[in-house]
Amino acid sequence: MGWYRDFEIEAVRSAPADPHPCGDTKNLLLGLPIYGVVVNGIMEETAMTEYFNTPQTEPMLTDGKFAAAPDYLDPGYFHFTRGVGRTVIFRLPYLSAISGARVHALKQDEVAARLPRRADLLVSPDGIGWQNLGTITFESDSPKAQVSSGLELGREYKALYVAFRIDTVGHVWIDELEAFGRTDISNAADITPGDTPGIEINFVNRYPDYSELFGVHNVLLSYHAAARGEPETR
């Protein structure tokens, strides 16, 4: 029994088009409920509490409101704790043209609230084929800050499902996820399913692939230790 609701991604071979397509680009996730959350890696049972992991029924990720302060106690934050990551999936009302995304997160060193190491933006027009459109990374030198980081795709891609695969190795607090686009899909490109490694969001407990290690293929692990009674030299 997991912490998040069991679900399957419904295959939609002919996603509905907006009968009155909107040409203005806006945050298409505003007010949408979470469709499902995939736990990437293993989630410890001790973390399956509201203290460590906000229930998916809470609206903070898409309510259009932001935390008033960079403080983990602010009720505007949605909290993830450990596991390798979460893929948070949304289903749009219509097939839409996605052109960018933004993630708003908390950095608060004193309570070990870390910025995610990365957040990938994945989309699917049908729930079957997915493409990782890019990776959002986060940076802040401040010990306490509200940090938002985004991705501009430079073109539009057709999507019915939008997902954020968020690294959650430590404590991650997020107060808003945004995906920008419009329901006028006349200029939107089809995705290329599978052209980027790491789209296997339906597989749980898998090993990470190279894309999750920033393309590193070989890792040399070594240790050094001083022999008993001998001074350590470096």
Ligand SMILES: [Ca+2]
């Ligand atoms: Ca919010």
